[in-house]
Amino acid sequence: MGVGRKLKHWIGDERVDLARSRLHEFAEQSTERHLRLAVTGLSQSGKTIFITSLVHHLLHAHRSGSLPFFEVAASGRVVSSRDLSTASEHPFPLRQALAGLSQDPPQWPESTTGLSEVRLAIRYRRPAGLRRVLGETGTLYLDIIDYPGEWLLDLPLLEMSFEQWCEQQTQLFAGEPRAKVAQGWLAQLGEIDWTAPADPAVLRRLADGFASVLQQLRTGPDGLSLLQPGRAVLPGEYAGSELIELFPLMIDHWPSGEVPAGSYLDLLRSRYDQYCEQIIKPFYSRYFSRFDRQIVLVDCLKTLNRGEACFEDMKAALSAILESFNYGRSGFLRRLFAPRIDKVLFASTKADHVTANQHHNLDRFLELIVEEAQRNIRFDGIETRSLALSSIRSTQAAQAQMDGQVLSCLRGISKENGEEVALFPGEVPTELPGADDWNEERFRFIDFAPRRLPLNDLEAKHHIRLDQVLEYMTGDLFR
Amino acid sequence: MSESKRRQGAVWLDLDKLEAAEQAPKESARVQEVPLDQVVDIADNEGVELIESPAPRRRRGWKKLFGFSLGAVVVTGVGAELYRLLSWGFSIHLGVGIGFSVLLALLAISGGVQIWRSFKGLRQLRDTERLHDRARELLEHSGQGRSAALLAGLERRYQDQAGHSSVIDAIRELDSAYSDREVVQFLSRHALESQDAAARRCVQRYSVESGVMVALSPWATFDMLLVGWRNLRMLREIAGIYGIAPGAAAQWKLLKSVLHGLAFAGASEMAIDAGSAALGSSLTSTLSARAGQGLGAGLFTARTGLQAQKLCRPLPLERDEGRVFDAVAKGIVQRLGGSK
Known part of the structure; x- marks a missing residue:
């Protein structure tokens, strides 16, 4: 009987594995910067597409200029980034997702049915200052996992x-x-x-x-x-x-x-x-207990389309889920041994499905849904922020003359029938609509088919606020 | 109120009636799109903003009268003197008279040009201040559609100036989805990058130079003159970097505002200053007292320069300033160490 086997026998398999992976992480984290990003969201809230787009933009961050609000990329300090996912047991199907989005006509990725991991190494130049002592360039490892939102409710x-x-x-x-x-x-x-x-x-x-x-x-x-x-x-x-x-x-x-x-x-x-x-x-314990930062994706438009029951249910589901994460201040030592989430971003996805002047309202409506969860998290002293984002922009902003006034609207391809439509989808309410307001006349947020995402030459117009998400989540680690 | 506020329901539109706002993404049409639908909002906002407190009006009357009468006395006095000079010249000889008139004409023309220039500079300074205020206001505002006036102002300001195409380019690159705050943040980061770098270099250079000069010069009064002279030169250069015509009036006004800013600095700036003073003391304990004076003069110049940069920059400066102070202090100590 080897020592490892004996240890396992005494303490239990799971704990030994856990301790081993912690040790491994310790060795890694003490030399390099490491960030585990929790992408949390119910099913159909856009996790897969968010991860796809994020990774795609990060892999091109050194030359594309598509992330103007992401300081390290905008100032040209990203040397290069590399996708290390292939080393994982279940690599994230980035290539398939991108192939679907770049073909003609482009397609949204399939709904996720299993777990997969992304690991990205980003090499960057350190800014002038004390940290330069550590070397001119540094590497940040970014870990994200993708999973079906249904499992989160367990x-x-x-x-x-x-x-x-x-x-x-x-x-x-x-x-x-x-x-x-x-x-x-x-x-x-x-x-x-x-x-x-x-x-x-x-x-x-x-x-x-x-x-x-x-x-x-x-x-x-x-x-x-x-x-x-x-x-x-x-x-x-x-x-x-x-x-x-x-x-x-x-x-x-x-x-x-x-x-x-x-x-x-x-x-x-x-x-x-x-x-x-x-x-x-x-x-x-394998995937969810060791996150450093969290982004919570919420599909607000679905609740507006479906009605009050859906709204209340989503609210309850999100508060229940968010209670199972560890929040707290995460210092250097904490991050090594028992990381806790020290920054949370609430994002309403599909911001491209409403006109730009409604983004502010979308933020406010999102706060209605996550109000309770956000209060609890803030009570733990955690920084939170809410934001309307779109991982891949599928509509074009346009204007139309209606009854003598200018109306801003959206132009895109309907997912349902593949035809081009132009639509002003209605105002996003900033407070919970009354029973009479949940009707077809008031809002009609249709699903749009994606616009083609190029494999190279990414531009800022291919997403909405993805760069701000990155800056908020990882900005301080590149300083 | 805005009419789009009234329209709450979903609307299907006829595709043919669309004006594609983003058809040509690199054109300025994209930027124009933001304002059009909420123009009314901006007007509303201005109405609220422009209510001024009427109190200080009364004092102004006497001041104005004094200025006006003084101007009138000087103009009539000088005019009469000049007329006598001319008539005296003509009474001696026609040639002398013509000589005098040519000289006077030259004086008038060059003076006019100077005055025009300084008024232009003043106007630009005022414009900058207005843009600055508006941008600051937009930073507080999280909605969309109020940034049109700021963009138009910036575009007007930098349109025909060589070397400032980055501003226009940044405005073109603005995304239609940005909120007002994001518009200001985007422009502040990307529109004036080269200018900021140039201004920082300029401040650093002048501060280090004046610090070293003070440390090396043997006369105390001479020091003061030196620092003053360097500071004035620096102000003019910074104004030039941000595209403000460096006339005498503009420079005077800028100097006044800079001194005002320095005198009534906020608590945070005081803290920075205290920090740099502490840094100075720790560094200068190894140097002579004179070198310490030089360091003080250098840091003062750096503060003046940053203040001037804030005033000349049409968008609020969001970066931290500690780095410049550090760099200046280090630069002075290095030079002195090298020259010893």
Whole structure:
């Protein structure tokens, strides 16, 4: 038995692996600068396209001039950057995404179904000053991971027991639109004696039923996002596994007294614990516990199109998710041993889908959605900011004469039918619209197809505020 | 109120009716697009802004009267004297008279040119101040559509000046999605890059030179004259760098504002100054007292130069100034060390 094996035996596999990766990181970070950027967002909020565009612009930062607000690039201090993702187990499919965006007609990348990593090394010239002592050039390693937003919603489960989760879900499913969609399935739950010995086939049927309820809620008119467990919506590598045959027990009368071993209730509870231990925890401790900075992407326009239920649901989902990250001041030593997030940026994506004079309103509306989460984060003394951004600009600003007045509008290609349209999509409200205002007449934020993104010769007009995101997130590390 | 405020609903538009605002991305059309839809807003804003406090009006009356009467007395006095000179010249000989008139004409023409120049400089200074104020205001504002006046002003100011094409280029490069604050930040960073670098070099050079001169010159009164002379030269050069015609009136006004700025410096600048003084003392403890004086004079010149740069630059300066002070202090000590 080798020493490593013995250690593992004593302390547990996971901890040894964790300690080893920490040590590895320590060695790396003490010599070079390292930044783990958390790109957080619900599904369809534009994480993949954000990462694609960010990496693409950074890889060309040394010559393109497409990032005027990113100081290190604008002042020509970026020597070169290199994509190190190929060394990873699951490299980010940058090439495919870029190929899709640069072909004719260009296409948005496919929705993400699995986890992937990007690692970028950026070599820069240090500005004149004390840090020059360390050498004329420095290297910053930037780590980003991409994952399906559905899985993010599993993180809050780590803090809850099975009973707490069931109670919370019962409350959720008491409200519309969940109650209506889940009506039939809930009735099935009532027919079963939960203390009786479990029949796996029945559980499987119920789990499948719950998964289809979640799918309906997700794709339905309200487009809900607070759907747990996340693997039931998108199983990933666990497709067909028993581990994810899990659903919350939403019954009026919780069976009292001792729970017999091997009963339905016992089995469900142990599955929940397994789900937390074997699926969420490794995912969390491997990828989510060691971030330095965070950007939270929110699709505000979706909530405006879908209505109040979607708005409230997204708000709840975001606050739940953001509670599972570590926030706090992150000094040099902290960053080495137990990094915490010390800067958070809230960004509303698809800023190109509204006219430029509405960007300010979009910021304000975003603050409505993330209000609670932002308050908690600020309480920890963390710097936050909100911003309207567009990773890839798919529309052109234009003007039209309407009834004798000039109206600014957008011109782009509709994603739905591929035809060119011109549209003033309505004003973004700065406070929560009343019940009467959620209607088709007031806003119609249609989805646009992307405009072609060149593989070279990037310009500032290919994105909106991506450079400011970079400056805010990484600017101080290049000084 | 703005009419676009009224229109809240979504509107589909006919493609043919569109005026593509960004058809030709490098043309100034893109920039023009921002103002057009919210012109009313700017007018609203100006209305609020222009309400002045009427209090100091009364005092002005006497001052104006004094200036006017003094001017009238001097003009009539000089005019009468000149007339007597001319008539005396003609009474002696026709040639002498013609000689006098030619001299007087030369004087009048050159004087006129001087006055015109200095008025131009004054006007440019005033313009700069106005642009500066407007930019500062826009920095506080997070909406969109108020930057048109600033852009038009900048464009007018730098349009026909050689060596300032970077300003016009930067205005062309502005993105239609930028908010007013971003417009100012973008221009402040990218429009005046070369000018800023030149101004910083100029300040540094003059400060180090005057510091070294003071440290080496043996007469105390001479020092004062030297520093004053270097400072005036520097002011003129900085004004020139930012495209302000260096007339006497403009220079005088600039000097006045610079001194005013120095005298009523804010707490932060005081702090910088205290810092540089501390730095000075630690450096000069190894040098003679005279070298310390030189360092003080150099830092004073640097402060004057930065103040002048702030006044001549049409956009607010956002970078830190500590670096210039450091560089000046180091430069003086190095030169003195080398010359010893």
